[in-house]
Amino acid sequence: MHLFISYFKKSPAFFLAIIIIVVFEVSLHFIPNLHYYDGTGSFFVYLKRDLVENSKEDFDILLLGDSRSLSLMGVKGDESHPSLYNLSLPAAGPWYYKYLLKKYLKYHKKPKLIVWSADAFVLKKEKTGKFNLNPEIWNEFKHRLLNLFSYSETLEQYEGRELFFISKEYLATSLYSVRYRQVFESMIGARLSTLMSGETAMYIRNKSIASLVQNSNGQINLGDFFFAPEGTSESETKKFLEIYKEGEINSEPLEQFIEFCRENELQVVEMNLPKAEGINSTPYYTKGKQIMMEMTKKYDNVTYMEFDTMHYPVSYFGESIHYSTSGAKVLNKEFLEKVYPRLVEEINAKK
Numbered sequence: 001m002h003l004f005i006s007y008f009k010k011s012p013a014f015f016l017a018i019i020i021i022v023v024f025e026v027s028l029h030f031i032p033n034l035h036y037y038d039g040t041g042s043f044f045v046y047l048k049r050d051l052v053e054n055s056k057e058d059f060d061i062l063l064l065g066d067s068r069s070l071s072l073m074g075v076k077g078d079e080s081h082p083s084l085y086n087l088s089l090p091a092a093g094p095w096y097y098k099y100l101l102k103k104y105l106k107y108h109k110k111p112k113l114i115v116w117s118a119d120a121f122v123l124k125k126e127k128t129g130k131f132n133l134n135p136e137i138w139n140e141f142k143h144r145l146l147n148l149f150s151y152s153e154t155l156e157q158y159e160g161r162e163l164f165f166i167s168k169e170y171l172a173t174s175l176y177s178v179r180y181r182q183v184f185e186s187m188i189g190a191r192l193s194t195l196m197s198g199e200t201a202m203y204i205r206n207k208s209i210a211s212l213v214q215n216s217n218g219q220i221n222l223g224d225f226f227f228a229p230e231g232t233s234e235s236e237t238k239k240f241l242e243i244y245k246e247g248e249i250n251s252e253p254l255e256q257f258i259e260f261c262r263e264n265e266l267q268v269v270e271m272n273l274p275k276a277e278g279i280n281s282t283p284y285y286t287k288g289k290q291i292m293m294e295m296t297k298k299y300d301n302v303t304y305m306e307f308d309t310m311h312y313p314v315s316y317f318g319e320s321i322h323y324s325t326s327g328a329k330v331l332n333k334e335f336l337e338k339v340y341p342r343l344v345e346e347i348n349a350k351k
Contacts, residue, residue, distance in 0.1 A: 036206045039182045041091075043206045044220075045147040047213060048089060052100070058109040059085040059217075061343055064097050065117035066090055067222055068273055071323045072117065073332045074217020075340060082112060082344055086218030092144035093137070094122040094253035098260045099149065099157055105264065112347045114261055116254065117271040120288025125248040131158075132165035146173050223322040236320035237276045244282035251291045262301050267350050269343060270295060272306040274331065276320045280310050303346060307334055 035046040060082030063072060067090030077083025087100065097118065121127075131138035149157070151170045158166055173179040213220055254270075261268045270292045272280075279285060296302045314320065316327025323331055 036203050036210075037200060038206075039202070040206060040209060042143055042147050042182070044209065044213075045089065045092075045144050047210055048087060048218070049148055051085075051218075052087075052104050053107055055107075058111075059083045060112045060347070061085070061115060062087055062101070062104065062111040062113075063115040063117055063218075063271075064088060064101065065115075065271075066092070066119055066122055067322060068119050069117035069271070070219065071221040071223070071328045071331060072273075072335055073219045075336070076217060082347060084217065084340065084343070086216075088117065088218070089144055089148070090222065091141060092148065093141040094118070094128050094250075095157070095256075096145060096148065097253065098257045099153065101257070101260065103149070103153065110264070110266065112267070112350075113269060113343060114266050115269045115271050115343065116257060117273060118254075119273065120249065120285055120291075123249045123251060123253060123288065123291075124284075125250045128250040128253060130162045132162045135165075138165070138169075142169060146170065146179075221323055221325070221328040223318040223324045223328060226318050226322060228318040232319045233276065233314040233317045233324075237279070237314045237317070240276075240320055241278055241282060244279060244284035247284040249284070249287055249291060251295075254291070254295065258295055258299050258302055262299055266301065267346065268299075268302045269346060270302060270304050271339075272304070272310070274307050274310050274312045276314050276317050277311045279320075305339065305342060305346075307331075307339060309334065 035043055038046070060077060061075075061084040063069065063074075063084060063086045065072075065086075065088035067088070070086065070088040070090060072086055072088075074086045075081060075084040087104070089096070089100075097116070101114065126134075127137060129137060145154075146169060151167075151174075154166060154170065155163070209220065258268055272289060272292065274280075275285070280289075292304050296304050312323075312327060312330070316324055316330060318324045
């Protein structure tokens with residue numbers, strides 16, 4: 001104690017700064033719903049994680065995918081219609097699906113059907129490498145993965161140098177002042193009345209998104225929020241038609257996911273979604289469909305399914321990837337009227 005007092009007398013400013021930082025850090029843990037003030041991308045992950053870990057509601061059909069499949073409407077369900085929840089997450093990479101489903105099963109009753117609706121693009125070989133060897137991939141996915149899984153859950157997903165690489169990121173984000181730094185950045189320059197009420201622009205936006213996602217059972221069409229200049233979908237589609245003339249696919253994440261479902265006696269539907277005219281016919285996506293079909297032959301718990309119309313005009317997309325408002329309406333009309341009943345049939349066939 002005397003030694004501490006001695007050091008404090010020599011450097012009082014340093015120790016006062018340390019005390020202030022510690023008090024500030026601890027106080028952040030007592031602010032309710034702090035994630036509502038965070039960036040919308042991070043908030044959306046918190047929203048889905050909270051549903052998985054804390055919601056008491058179970059779902060008959062669980063749909064997992066990426067930003068494109070996020071446009072598919074969920075179904076509330078009743079005695080004659082199985083419920084469907086869209087648990088898709090954008091920009092989270094190809095490996096998280098198994099571990100998110102594992103987390104869901106820890107807190108919920110086993111679903112009657114699992115739908116893999118991730119685009120074949122997530123299986124592109126360049127996106128399946130180790131994070132420590134390609135930090136660019138980690139920078140693309142980390143804002144989802146860090147907020148989706150606890151560090152203990154991460155321990156079983158990685159090993160060796162990759163685990164060490166990711167551990168450094170988790171150590172930093174264990175501090176709320178680091179994890180929620182975007183919250184404090186957004187508050188700079190805000191009016192005092194806004195700060196006092198707590199009704200910041202980000203809070204209002206996130207609260208609206210939470211309500212939207214709750215009402216749609218997990219769905220949100222990102223194309224309704226992204227502004228793309230006129231002609232973007234046409235130019236982007238032409239670019240992707242060239243890109244997808246080649247490219248290697250790593251099917252291991254999909255197979256790992258299917259293996260996990262088989263071990264847990266879960267039926268899987270691989271769902272292929274409509275894309276801009278011509279993209280589904282490119283060599284890359286043709287190979288992607290072939291791999292999915294091979295899984296149905298290899299595993300007896302897997303079924304392949306697609307829409308009647310797999311080629312949409314480019315006007316149905318904001319920038320060739322995400323459906324525009326009109327595109328999402330067409331997509332969901334067929335999904336709810338034709339595809340969802342086929343999912344129900346799949347459940348009934350396995351009884």
